[in-house]
Amino acid sequence: MIEFENSAFIERRQQLLSNMHSNSICVVPSASLHTRSRDTEFAFRQDSYFHYLCGFPEPDAWLILSNAPAYPQGLCVLFCQGKDPNIEMWQGRRIGPREAKRAYGVDLAFDSDEFEDRVLELVDGHDQLYFASGDHPETEALLLDCLAQLRGAPKQSQTAPSSILDSRILLDEMRLFKSAFEIDIMRQAAKISAQAHIKAMQFAQHGRFEYQLEAVLHHEFAMQGAKHPAYSTIVGSGDNACILHYTENSAELKAGQLVLIDAGCELQGYAADITRTFPVSGQFSLEQAQLYQLVLDAQLAAFACIKPGNTVGQATQVAIEVITRGLLTLGLLQGTLAENVEQQHYKAFFMHGLSHWLGLDVHDVGNYKIDGNDRPFEPGMVLTVEPGIYIAADAPVASRWRGIGIRIEDNLLVTAQGHEVLTQDVPKDMAHIEALMAKGQPEK
Numbered sequence: 001m002i003e004f005e006n007s008a009f010i011e012r013r014q015q016l017l018s019n020m021h022s023n024s025i026c027v028v029p030s031a032s033l034h035t036r037s038r039d040t041e042f043a044f045r046q047d048s049y050f051h052y053l054c055g056f057p058e059p060d061a062w063l064i065l066s067n068a069p070a071y072p073q074g075l076c077v078l079f080c081q082g083k084d085p086n087i088e089m090w091q092g093r094r095i096g097p098r099e100a101k102r103a104y105g106v107d108l109a110f111d112s113d114e115f116e117d118r119v120l121e122l123v124d125g126h127d128q129l130y131f132a133s134g135d136h137p138e139t140e141a142l143l144l145d146c147l148a149q150l151r152g153a154p155k156q157s158q159t160a161p162s163s164i165l166d167s168r169i170l171l172d173e174m175r176l177f178k179s180a181f182e183i184d185i186m187r188q189a190a191k192i193s194a195q196a197h198i199k200a201m202q203f204a205q206h207g208r209f210e211y212q213l214e215a216v217l218h219h220e221f222a223m224q225g226a227k228h229p230a231y232s233t234i235v236g237s238g239d240n241a242c243i244l245h246y247t248e249n250s251a252e253l254k255a256g257q258l259v260l261i262d263a264g265c266e267l268q269g270y271a272a273d274i275t276r277t278f279p280v281s282g283q284f285s286l287e288q289a290q291l292y293q294l295v296l297d298a299q300l301a302a303f304a305c306i307k308p309g310n311t312v313g314q315a316t317q318v319a320i321e322v323i324t325r326g327l328l329t330l331g332l333l334q335g336t337l338a339e340n341v342e343q344q345h346y347k348a349f350f351m352h353g354l355s356h357w358l359g360l361d362v363h364d365v366g367n368y369k370i371d372g373n374d375r376p377f378e379p380g381m382v383l384t385v386e387p388g389i390y391i392a393a394d395a396p397v398a399s400r401w402r403g404i405g406i407r408i409e410d411n412l413l414v415t416a417q418g419h420e421v422l423t424q425d426v427p428k429d430m431a432h433i434e435a436l437m438a439k440g441q442p443e444k
Contacts, residue, residue, distance in 0.1 A: 202440025241405025
């Protein structure tokens with residue numbers, strides 16, 4: 001498994017080196033630990049760019065890549081925390097430079113304490129420096145100091161890079177297109193997340209709490225090898241579902257309400273992102289069913305647009321038209337379809353975007369436009385499709401519609417033939433949801 005992973009990371013590094021200007025150096029820092037309170041830290045999560053290029057799992061590390069002429073195959077140097085039995089007894093085992101060099105396929109590995117002393121000689125002589133300016137202030141300050149030293153050096157043999165280029169421009173484009181290795185992980189993350197959603201549906205009933213459904217989800221993630229959610233889990237019952245990023249998850253579930261769950265696991269760094277909406281009592285009311293079917297119809301119509309050559313903009317427009325037409329039919333909007341779409345009256349009920357890229361970050365990197373135009377889909381892209389309708393408890397509509405929030409979200413891989421729905425294991429048509437929940441509901 002490690003050898004297979006290393007081959008993927010080595011290929012990415014080689015691709016980055018080939019995309020960089022010749023005789024350039026790239027510095028990529030890891031994430032650091034962050035204090036939660038006093039002497040405790042938040043759970044560590046590796047920087048996505050750093051993970052993408054080497055997979056090394058520890059904090060306070062740096063990866064340096066060079067394509068200087070002296071290194072025809074490129075040079076990869078890793079700095080990481082050194083072995084220290086006294087510290088490791090308290091804080092856990094460290095990999096250390098010697099094992100890191102062997103296990104992670106780098107050319108050289110040094111103790112992170114040596115980074116400040118060695119980085120100047122590594123940067124010396126390169127024409128350009130690639131770095132994600134603004135993301136890592138301490139490392140950036142150190143690199144700027146290195147450049148100042150090299151530019152002011154009395155030795156004619158020392159030269160500083162003439163410019164600092166944004167490494168994210170190259171890396172974001174690479175990350176947008178998933179390899180077969182990445183797609184396999186994302187399929188598995190989707191399956192784990194789907195099973196968690198199913199268990200949460202079956203657990204839900206009147207008198208239980210939103211945080212208990214959250215616990216069911218996280219338990220299933222962990223039981224299947226995904227220790228952490230990919231983002232803050234949303235469990236919104238009743239009109240809490242109308243708060244787009246609701247994460248309090250503290251309310252009691254009540255009969256007659258809907259529950260909106262937006263949750264996905266993180267597996268080997270990769271995110272799944274699923275939303276399902278279902279009735280606490282196991283059956284949709286008439287108004288809930290009408291709005292739910294409208295959202296589902298919009299999603300399925302958008303799905304038809306997810307294929308090479310089409311764009312997010314096209315899919316969004318299709319979903320908007322389906323939702324707007326449905327809201328007009330139900331009497332929640334007035335006027336013509338054209339004027340409601342043109343004047344964006346639908347935004348009173350569908351106010352967010354339809355899609356975002358998905359990968360190492362739940363809102364993953366990658367440009368949505370090229371030269372000001374919507375970017376066409378290409379095979380290997382992964383994105384969400386997530387229409388919704390939200391009618392606040394105080395909305396100026398008939399009372400029977402108020403307090404209903406619905407979103408349906410799936411993860412799609414763009415393929416040469418069209419798309420693959422990675423999250424298809426979670427039921428979303430009403431009959432299947434009601435049948436599934438009936439199995440988990442107590443006998444009446």
